[in-house]
Amino acid sequence: MFLINCPFCGERDQSEFSSGGEAHIVRPKQPTELSDDEWAEYLFMRKNIKGIQFERWNHAHGCRKWFNVVRDTSNDKILSVYKMGEKPPVNYK
Amino acid sequence: MLDILHPKISNINKNNIDINLSEEKIKINIRGKNKEFFTKVGKILSIILPSETNTSSSNENYDVLWLSPDEWMIYFDENKNTNIFDQLYKDISTLNVGSITDISSQLICINIKGENIFELLSSGSPFNFEKFKNNVGSSTQTLVNHIDVILHHKSKNNVNLFVRRSFSEHLYEWLVDSSNFI
Ligand SMILES: [Zn+2]
Numbered sequence: 338m339f340l341i342n343c344p345f346c347g348e349r350d351q352s353e354f355s356s357g358g359e360a361h362i363v364r365p366k367q368p369t370e371l372s373d374d375e376w377a378e379y380l381f382m383r384k385n386i387k388g389i390q391f392e393r394w395n396h397a398h399g400c401r402k403w404f405n406v407v408r409d410t411s412n413d414k415i416l417s418v419y420k421m422g423e424k425p426p427v428n429y430k
Numbered sequence: 431m432l433d434i435l436h437p438k439i440s441n442i443n444k445n446n447i448d449i450n451l452s453e454e455k456i457k458i459n460i461r462g463k464n465k466e467f468f469t470k471v472g473k474i475l476s477i478i479l480p481s482e483t484n485t486s487s488s489n490e491n492y493d494v495l496w497l498s499p500d501e502w503m504i505y506f507d508e509n510k511n512t513n514i515f516d517q518l519y520k521d522i523s524t525l526n527v528g529s530i531t532d533i534s535s536q537l538i539c540i541n542i543k544g545e546n547i548f549e550l551l552s553s554g555s556p557f558n559f560e561k562f563k564n565n566v567g568s569s570t571q572t573l574v575n576h577i578d579v580i581l582h583h584k585s586k587n588n589v590n591l592f593v594r595r596s597f598s599e600h601l602y603e604w605l606v607d608s609s610n611f612i
Pocket of ligand 1: 343344345346347396399400401402
């Protein structure tokens with residue numbers, strides 16, 4: 338268990354949130370021009386890093402807003418939280 | 431059988447905790463972002479929508495709770511001005527300035543008061559009530575016994591809890607049961 342700092346509500350328990358998987362995956366502009374493999378790559382393939390990962394989270398049992406989180410999956414430390422549409426912080430890779 | 435329209439909730443007092451059904455309340459959910467929306471709501475309700483996280487504003491007629499940056503809930507007693515929904519709907523929803531929904535049937539209001547209510551709520555909630563209990567007017571959405579609730583700190587040690595109708599009897603039973611152990 339860990340705490341997440343919702344950009345709208347402040348610090349709340351993880352149990353109020355639901356994880357939305359990897360962040361910053363962009364839908365291809367012309368899906369019809371992609372091969373099946375390329376489409377599958379976009380649709381299904383996700384990173385599963387031990388270390389720093391960019392994720393989407395939803396404050397499901399609070400304000401119900403989506404936002405982004407930079408989390409170290411090896412120790413659940415949250416390094417940064419930023420709103421949807423904002424650029425990811427540059428100091429993590 | 432569970433009767434979701436008429437959950438069995440009776441008034442009870444245990445260990446300095448009063449639990450009462452407060453069924454006669456109108457609740458309206460309002461959503462919007464632009465300037466026109468804020469001006470119109472302000473004019474109709476004579477109240478400024480709270481912009482600060484987890485707060486509320488009140489006047490003699492209404493209580494307005496902050497739910498998210500573009501969402502609020504208004505609630506008031508049934509016998510107060512009853513055409514406020516129609517007014518809001520006509521000026522906001524029909525003109526696409528925002529969205530107005532009557533959620534009176536969706537949610538039930540359970541009033542909890544007494545010295546030990548925050549201990550009771552804390553025993554089944556991940557929310558930190560430290561700040562909430564010292565600030566009358568605070569509001570929040572969180573979980574109590576894994577059930578979504580909206581809480582409004584109406585006056586000192588007096589909280590209005592809003593819960594979905596179909597969950598209300600179960601939550602009520604949990605509240606009554608848990609107040610034995612406070
Ligand atoms: Zn939130």
